[in-house]
Amino acid sequence: MTKNTLPLPMLIELAEKKTDNATRRLGQLQTALSHAKEKVVMLHAYRTEYYLKLHAQMEQGAPSSYWRNTQHFITTLDGAIVQQESIVRQAEESLIHGRKDWIQAKQKVSSFCTLEERVKQQEAQVQSKREQGISDEHAARQFSLREVAI
16 A cells, blocks of 8 residues: 555645635625625615605695704615615625635635545556556466476
């Protein structure tokens, strides 16, 4: 049995752990993006709701203080929407980087597995050649013994 010069099983195991971590991280990033998008939708719905309430109250002759307060609140919601949309963009960028990390981790595992397979094939070829050499040597001795006996 030949001895591996590279600790491939250990490298494969480490690469698989990194892939598992990258997979978990990718799931977390996807969840964060989904939550961020949901908040944007919620803020837009909230803004629309207050805008419609303001118009309904204005048609009924609401006091100007109500208009100012509601308008101020809608402006605050607009700022929150801008912030949340920025968070969505950051989450999308993080997800892109997370996907790249995951792909690289998967490729590393694949590379190590391919290398391990090649090493096994080379070891099998060496073993086959060794066995063939032993078989040839044995056949040569048998032939030599027969000739001496004749």
